[in-house]
Amino acid sequence: MSDTFTIRRQVEFNHCDPAGIVFYPRYFEMISAVVERFFADGLGYSWASMGLLEGNGTPMGDISVRFHNPSRLEEWLTFDLSVKRLGRSSATLIVHCSCEDEPRFTCKATLVHANIKRGRSESWPDTVRRRMKSYLTETETGKTPA
Template structure:
């Protein structure tokens, strides 16, 4: 089985609600940050190059999320990103947030490669597609 790409996120004061736990929309910001890290570090295409220079976006078009346990101020989260399906212009990702081995959030995400000038789906660029394909696996 292929190992998921991993990045980390520190739970900061701005992420938590008055109860001291992550306010759920902040997880989505962290999730997007993990996708940005995955694009740059695993696919070799940072968001500046993709969006500004190449005019290619990777918006989330579908997301299913299960929150397993709360995360608190000061927690360091490990975020695993694993592609599980690659289409012509889409990609399904399995994303898991853990802290000290405990699952905090599990998300199934669908990204679509989009031409930012036409706002229409476009095939994955030839220099990016192989990197997604080599990371393909089935979620645990």
């Protein structure tokens, strides 16, 4: 059974339109924050150390979001992140957002581990790859890992 990285966050005034509903571009900021926490807290590979010490980053290669229900000011959102696919230098993440079990959105995002100065992809470090595998929900064949 795979792990899921979970974080909760309260909807703040700065996330909302005048009606108190989350303005959809703010969800992308929340997704970025969840992914940043996943790398730092879930994988022990923070964007700061990755970028400042190694000159690497994880640019977004692809992202799609399916919105299900609106979120409102002061609600508590739960973000569950898992790894759908793990490649040599990329990973596809799935982020499910809900509020008290009511779905708010589902995101599929592919990140690339890249050397920023060289402008090309690089393999995930072995320790990061091992940690990321514990969050893997499906293999490329669609089977759950053993």
